[in-house]
Structures are given as structure tokens and as C-alpha cells.
Amino acid sequence: MTTLDRLRLVRDMVRIRCAEETLADLYRDEQLMRTPTHFSIGQEATAVGVCAATRRGDVVYSAHRSHAPYLAKGGDLAALVAELYGKETGCARGRGGSVHLVDHAAGFGGSAAILGEMIPVAVGAAWAFAMDGAPRVALTFFGDGASEEGVFHESLNFAALHRLPVVFVCENNQYSIASPLSARQPAGSSIWQRALGYGMRASRIDGNDVLAVHDAARTAVEAARAGEGPHLLELDTYRWREHVGPHPDAGGYRSHAEVASWIERCPIRTAADALRPEDPTVDDRIDAWRAEFTEEVARAVELARAAPFPDVTDLLSGADEPRPLAPTTRRN
Template identity: 70%
Template sequence: MTTGADPELVRAMVRIRRVEEVLADFYRDEQQMRTPTHFSIGQEATSVGVCAAAEPDDIVYSGHRSHAPYLAKGGDLSAMVAELYGREAGCAKGRGGSIHLIDAAAGFGGSAAILGEMIPVAAGAAWAFTLRKSPRVAMTFFGDGATEEGVFAETLNFAAVHRLPVVFVCENNQYSISSPLRQRQAGGHGIAARAAAHGVRAAEVDGNDVFAVRAAAGEAFAHARSGRGPMLLELHTYRWREHVGPGWDHDHGYRTKAEIDSWIERCPIRRAADALRATHPDIDERVREWEVAATEEIHAAVRLAKAAPWPDVAELTRGAYGDAALTS
């Protein structure tokens, strides 16, 4: 767990950014990753800041935009990349793809494609922690679109009633695919306010300020771990790329290049580096070094993935329909 204005948070964001940028290029140019991919390029501060406040035994669940929280919680990069390539060495044995990541050893409980699906799963894990009198906390990442699912309201209510140690993390990137938030939800009633209406403590945070996210998440974990119940963080951020896929989408008609550029100017990596420059005058050099290291790391992971075997056809249903578990 890191504290304060730590350069390690910048390093973690740079790593996630370069991993996803390189994967996006491979995805577009080679067409070998036959899985939908939802990149977090531009909104790395949310996952890094929240996971930096977590303890190793805390557990994370995520929606479809899963790479960043998986890596921020310490997930195995090589296993993630192999999963994208559908190989047996993947973290889900090549059966799940980008949307279905898991790394129990790192405390990443899983991700799933159905909108809002992992919100109640996280609450279920938190309820188990409560029943077992465990000091662990569950957290779940989801977008603003998931707050329009009925399960969001149901789970908030259940978590509040049972004072569950769960932190709900809404990465509010302003869009549900191509529908802007302003056209989907009534003005003046934000997501944090809706959580408060269910009796869940909530806070709104600049999701592109990794240090502010880390501080708010630290308070949220302390609140949940102390037995005072759940907390929701509404983190305002923005994805630079298209909803799903490696490209840019300013020509799709639902948002402009000027809007995207305005958010690129608020780049969380640049902002964090600027904040550190006075106390860490070598921060720009370190960012360049981290970029090189992350680029080498992801290229090595891609090479390993491509060399790994495909799942055996006879084993494709293993772990499904009551068959032997994949981890057995």
C-alpha cells in the first residue's frame, strides 16, 4: 500500500498505459486477439489510486473494462496477455478473453461482461467477510452506465442494511457506449447522491488525480474495514479510445475530437508528474525509463503468449456444467 504523492503511482499508471497502447496496436494490426477489448487508456488513475489503498488480502471485482484494475491489483501480465490470445497459459485458461480475467493470488476475484454483474458479487464476498469476522474488504469497479441497472440499487440497499465492508467504485467516464450521461440521468442528482439516498456514504473525486483518488480510497477502505458499512466513490474520468476496440471514435458522431483533446490535456500521468516535479526533479526522466521498461515487458509477454499452446479441444468444457474445476 502506497501513501501520499508517491512516484510509484506514476510508474503504475505508465505501465498500464504502455501495456494497453501496445496491445491496441497488436489487436488492430494482427487481428489475432479474437476477444472484445475495452481499454482504460486515459483513466488509469482510478484503478491505480484505488488499488494502492487496498491491502493484499482485499479482493477486487471488475466489469468489462478490466485490464487496468487487474494490473493495478497485481495481476499476472503474462497470464493476462495469454488470455487475450486465447492460450492455455491465460489466467482463465484461454476460455474467457479480455472481459473474464481472474488472479486469485493477487486478490483479483474476476471480471465479467454483463453490465453491473460484479456489483452484487462483491457485496456477496463482503457479506462472507462479515460472517467470518474477517478484516478484508471487497471492492468493485463499474462504469456510470451500470448505475442504471436495477442490481445497483438493490445491492446498495443490501450492503447498507448489513453494513458490509464493500467499496463501490464508479468510474464515471461520462458515457455508456455512445450515450452521454446528461441524456440518460436527470441533472442535479448525481451517482454519489443516489448512493447517499440508500444510506451509503459516498464521495465525488477527480478521477484523473491519482493522489486524490488514493486519499479518498484510503478513507473508504478505513470506513468499510472499521465496520461502519459500505462506501461509494464516484470518480470523474474519461476514456480516450472507443468504447470497445483499439481505435479512436471522434468520427462516430457522438463526441467530438475537441472534447477528447480537452480530456487528453487532463492526462492523469502528466498531472501526477507535474505535481511531483518540485520534489522529484528527475520525474520526466523516470517516466521515460518506465515507458521503455513497460514496452519491453509487454512485448515479452506477447511473445510468450504467441508461443503458448492452445487449449486442448478435449478440455474446452473443463470447469463448465459441473465438470472438473479449471484450478484442479
């Protein structure tokens, strides 16, 4: 990767961070977004590093913590914000909320709240690609808790059996709601090693290092595209906010010292530190990007506030129908 490519990864992380911090503050203060909202603040490197390794025709699916993968794959910011406000111009026409994002034009196939739900959906998409002989890859983001669902193992088995072009992306943020890994999984076990049991390739990466994530994802995606079968990436990371909602930690199940130690490993700071020797202006760039993206999300919020709610007579219409045209904040 060139220095410009690596800076672009940082820029994309800053954009997601600015969008989510703004939305979290508004969610808390306005009380106008009436949808359960799971923020990825602190986890930006996983989505950015992986999605930057994909092509436009590749399809990404996500679980409930969906804002970052949606934006990293190129999803329309204005449509995301309008969806959180429940407006007709939202990406699911205001019917799905935060956990049901979709942008087929960008290659974001959808997200859902049921634990592990989109894992087999991605496998199905990959099977279709394989049957059609299309050089496309399906990717699915999920948390460590989803690796304990039966459908996780069924999907890995099926994908390995048929050598499907699918990449499983486990964002291991150490908790399933309030339960740590140590309370749910045997000591000495790991998620990536389970994939080895199905004969597929798997690797464990520092999920807060966007450069390492991107390198691993690029290898996995291109191998899958070349017909070498599925790959699982276990990315160690950490969410700074509560499981669902805008607050830092409402449950008190994590110590202040633990949270602080992960904040010190901020993925944006980590990437900036790595890039500073080759680009001493990286900190100035980050400041400028923060100003740019804070303004961008403010415009998206104003558009969402001004947009209409779905008409009550139309609430049972399918969300797959074209939504009304609205000003866009899509980035190419």
C-alpha cells in the first residue's frame, strides 16, 4: 500500500468516528431516534480494514452493530441518518432502524439483529456466486457471541464443504452484551481455531490495527475470489460505549481500568502513530477531517429532520420498493 492508501484508511475511520459520536450525542439529548442503536466507537479499524479490501461487486452483511461496516462499504450516510430518525428517506424507508441497514448500490447486503442471522445469508450469497461463476466474494461481520450459535458452525461446515467464496469476520470485542468470554467459552479455546476444524484457513489479528486488518483481509478476500475457499478472520477489538445505547457503560460490568486500557489502543491513534514517520502532517490531516466530517453529518441530520415520516397508509408496503429521491452524502 502507498502512503496515500494508508491515509485513506485513517480518513475513513475518522469519518465513522465523527458520524457515530455525533449521532450518539443526538440520540441521548434529542430523544428523537426511537430505535435500539449499537455504536461501533472504538471498533472502526475492523470495518474499514476489511471493507477496503473488497471490490464494489462484493457483498457485505452485518449483525446489529452495523453502522461502521455500512459506511466502510460505501453506504449512503444521509440514508443511514434518516433511517435512525425513522424517516421515509432512510435506507430501509424508516421501517428498520439502526439494525436493519441496506445499500445494494454500495454492496452492503443488509444487517439484522438476530444473533448469527446474517452468517448463513452471506454463505447463501457466496454459493450463488460460485454457481454463477462470478468473481465475487461475500463477507459477514458478527460478534464473538454469534460464534456460540449453532448456525455459525453449520455455515462454516457448508462453506468449507463447497469451497465457497466467503470471508467470516468475527469482531471479537470480548463481550456478548455483559458476559465476558471467560464466562462463556472454555479457557484456552479460541474462535479462529474452531474454523481450522472445518479445514478452512483462519487467522487472528489485532483488530485495532487497521493496517494489519487490511493486509489480512486482502489476503483472505483475494484467495476466496480465486476459488481457494472460505477464510475466517478473528479481529480482537473493543467497544467504548455500552452494548446498546449512547452511554459509555451503563451496566458497570467492565472496570474503568479495562476500558481505559482499550481506549489507549484507539485504532485511529494507532494508525496515526504508524504513519507519522512517513507523513509528519498526519495529525493536522486528522483535525481537518474531523471538521469536514462533523459538518457532513450535521448536513445529513438536517436532511433527516426535514424528511417526512412514512405515511401510515403505506406502512405495510415492502421496504424493497424504491425510496424517494433525497440529497445524497454517498462517497465514491
